[in-house]
Amino acid sequence: MPDALPDATDVQDAALPEHRASLANLQRVIGDVGGHLGGPTLICVGGLHGNEPSGVHGLRRVVRALVENPHGLQGRMLALSGNRAALEADQRYFEHDLNRAWTPQRLALVHARDDALSYEDAELRDLEALIGQAVDAAPGYAAVFDLHSTSGGGPPFVTMDDTLSNRALAFQIPAPHVLGLEEELAGTMLGYWIERGVPAVGFESGQHSDPGSVDRAEAAVWITLESSGVLASGARSEVAAARDLLNTTAAGLPKVVEVRYREPVHLGVPFRMRPGYVSFQSVRRGDQLATNGTDAITAPESGLILMPLYQTQGEDGFFIVRPVRSFWLRISAMLRHLRMDRIAHWLPGVKRHPELEGAFLVNRKRARAFALEIFHLLGFRKRVMSKETLVVTPRERRRRR
Ligand SMILES: [Zn+2]
Structure with missing residues (x-):
């Protein structure tokens, strides 16, 4: 029997398309199944950024399917929602970015005081405690899987720190794997768990409001449940279907790329990406890609553009990546x-x-x-x-x- 059934808030409004389903009064725990089985643990997080709901919807689908039919389940899947009030407001964050706050210094501060925490710091404390408990309770292997989406378009991709254990967890996902983001971004949730010795990878499922981003987030979760050993290999038809789905978007793209350049966005300086760029589009050195205030921003080298910024919140204008052989x-x-x-x-x-x-x-x-x-x-x-x-x-x- 499953450990926990999705509760009433998980039942979406049938009148709405799924990707617009209600995120009001969102529970932290989207689902928690298979904990009694004693096998590996996969902790999934959706919506660490409030304007990226597809991870939450994708996790709801997987939890629902596993609750209805636990066939093949041999470990624990814990599905968590991230920045809950920001998800309800469809906003990246309120006071500060919840996916840039996972530094040891900030966590020490957050644990030291109860008063005057920012909204995001309270979410940070709660998430860190829950994930930490699940990691500690795991009898053996435990890993973290973090679901995101992007403001610009383009195919889905995996983001990961290049460790051998991350490769084992994530190389099964048929999508480009982006290495080296962690050297550019401080305080990410993935970086924090890697430091604690927990394999941790991220998945960007496509454009924020694209209903297909929910399908791709769901697919990536199914595959990762199998590669983590939470699902028995070959036991579920959903995993094969997930591979088929992601194979269609991965066609013709490099399997692994590394970050070569990050264009920072500075506070108070309006950043404007030129329209029409999508992730993995080729750019040539010298191409004008954006403006920063009145200054033109050109590509410092040729490569593939990643995550061009088409929203007001965020500190990364775009990245340039290139394939790794x-x-x-x-x-x-x-x-x-x-x-x-x-x-x-x-x-x-x-x-x-x-x-x-x-x-x-x-x-x-x-x-x-x-x-x-x-x-x-x-x-x-x-x-x-x-x-x-x-x-x-x-x-x-x-x-x-
Ligand atoms: Zn995100």
Whole structure:
């Protein structure tokens, strides 16, 4: 028997199309099934951004299907809603971005005081506690899956920190995988759980108000339930149907891309994207893409544009990505299995960080220009980079208990 049935607020208004169904008085727990089975745990979050409801609707569908028919279920799926009042208001956030607030400093502050929390800080505290409890309660494997959508159009894609455990969780999803966003964005929920040793990947299902974004969010959840082991392999027809659906949008696109550039949006400076850009559209160096106040913004290099911003809230104007060849992915997996990071300090200009465990300090004057690329292959990420030094830390960590 399922652990919990979706409650009354989960029953949508039949007169409305599903993607416009009510998000009023949204419950935090959209569904919680299979907890008694003792298997792996997948924690899914929809609507961390309030104007991105397709994740919530997609999760409702999957929960409903699993409650009606738990066949193949061998672990726990916990489905949570994100920024609830912002979802009801169809607004990205009220006071600050809930997906940029997951820093250890902010969480320490949020835990230290009960009064005068912002709306988003209260949501942050609640979500962190619930996800943390589910991770701690998991008898073995636990992972986080975070559902989003974009203001511009284009095919769906996966966002992930390039760890081997994230690859195992997410490479089954037939969609481009975007690596390296975490080096550009601080305080994301995914980054926080990765730091705690929990595999955590995101999925961008398409344009915010496109009903198809709900279908694609649902599809990505089905596939990830199987790749996490929450569903037995091959047990559900929904997983095969999900692969078929996402295969249609992935056709002709690179399997893996890495972020090369982020265009920041500055507070108080109106950012205007030129109309018509969609994710994965080719741009050439020098193309005029947007304006920042009265300044023209051109592409600093050729590549594929990602997440062009067509809404007023948000700090990222667009990204430029480029494909990563599968050869390099295989090489990097091999280097990591061999634990080549243990001899990284043999490289010229590289030494172990005196304070940060597992980290390396790179003297950029002495090290080769491609030091960061080598550390990416070895499974490290950039932490701090100045003219003289670069600090890299390992992406993969053991789960802290
Ligand atoms: Zn989002």
